[in-house]
Amino acid sequence: MRVRLEDVAAAAEVSVTTVSRVLSGRGTVAAATRERVHRALERVGYTRSTLLRPSPARLVVVGAPEAPEHWQLDVCNGVADRLQAEGLLTAPVFLGSDLADVRACIAAGAAAVVTPTFTELDVDVPVVRFAEAAVRAEAPRPAGGTRVGGEWVAAHIDLTGGLTLAFEHLSALGHRRIGLVCNESGALARQLEERFLAEHPVRGLTSRLDEWIAAVPKSYSGGIEAATRLRDATCTALIVQSALQLYGVFAAMRQRRLVVPRDLSVVGFGDSSTMRYTAPPATVLGLDNPGMTQALVAGVRTVLDLPGEGMRSVPPTYRPRLLARASTAAARS
Incomplete structure (x- = not known):
């Protein structure tokens, strides 16, 4: 059975952060505590030789989905820039299904993983990520942030609030047959489906x-x-998760000699410069990329016990805001 940092921490009766400090050789740890951690490492059979050697700087994995949205790339870039400015090394990776690149970085000495996703990661170092606002942790809350298992939730994203905004906007325009286009896999897609049915x-x-x-x-x-498919199912408006899917929706309408928004209103999820230059410009649920970036960076500071503002005891909640452009219009009678 694979031994995790949590197992070592439990055996030594210390926090995961303390174990991480001992393994990386950085940070202040009392000699007696350090010795207790080393004894626990031997007792539970945990080994990772590359981390037992001092490294010149802390390494943090900045992970994006395999096919990231523009807002996720924007947040990843912002997190990497901020962490590098604070003297940390960052390793940008894509989160493949087997997490091979992430595990390789951990084997090379990465002390934490930070990612603008909702996905749980089964790795041996602390993970800082997002969660949907409707999902609340039942585990005890530490001094900063919300901890879910071996992971730390730095912020909640209010998908329900975002969908409510889209529904209110489209309903005010007379739409009732509103459809959802989402990814075929992924935690965010599953949560969007659940909230779509509920709201x-x-x-x-x-x-x-x-x-x-x-x-x-x-x-x-x-x-x-x-x-x-959804136009044939008589939908008059769509909420679309991915930018690539949104461009395809516009193309499908052109292929059928139909017009957005006269024949189909469209609301995208997440804003980018390209959304303003679609034909017509896309109505979207915009996200607070700078705020989300700041929350993830604060999470890394807390997990690695670094100076500066750490995670709040109650993580912030970010609700998308509706940016109404020209891809939505009144439903045709």
Whole structure:
């Protein structure tokens, strides 16, 4: 059975952060505590020789999804820049299904992983990430942030609030048959589906909501497939998770000689400069990228016990804001 940092911490009766300090050779740890950790390492059979040697600087993995959204890349870049400015080394990786690149960085001495995703990561160092605002941890809360298992939630993203904004906007325009285009896999896609079913404005009036969800590949062609399917299911408006899918939705309408928003209103998730230059400019649920970046950096400071502002005892909640442009209009009677 693979031994984790949590096992060592439990055996030594210290925190995971203290174990991480001993392994990395950095930070202040009492001699007696250090000796207790080393005895626990031997007792539970935990070895990682590269971390037992002092390193010139702390290494942090900055992980993005394999097919990241623009906002996730923006946050990753911001986190890497901030951490480097504070004297840390960063290793940018993509979070593959087997986490091979992440594990390679950990084997090379990475002390933590930080990622603008909702995905739980099974690795042997602390993970700083996001969670959906409706998901609350039942585990005891430490001095800073919310800890879920071996992971630290630096901020909550209010998907429910974002979908509510989109529903309110589209409902005010007369739309009732509102569909969802989401990725075919991933924690964010699953949570969007759950909130879509729970928050849809006509959830008590129709049994067709499942037909109005298109879980498709996170791609341009996936967007074309989804738009075609949902338009045939009589949807008059769509909420779209991925930018690539959104571009495909627009293309599908052109292929059918239909027009956005006359024949189909579209709301995207996450803003970028390209969203303002689609034809027509896309209405989107924008996110606070600088705020989310700051929250993740504060999480890394807390986990690694670094100077500066750490995680709050109650992590901030970020709610998307609706940026109404020209891809939404009144439903046709």
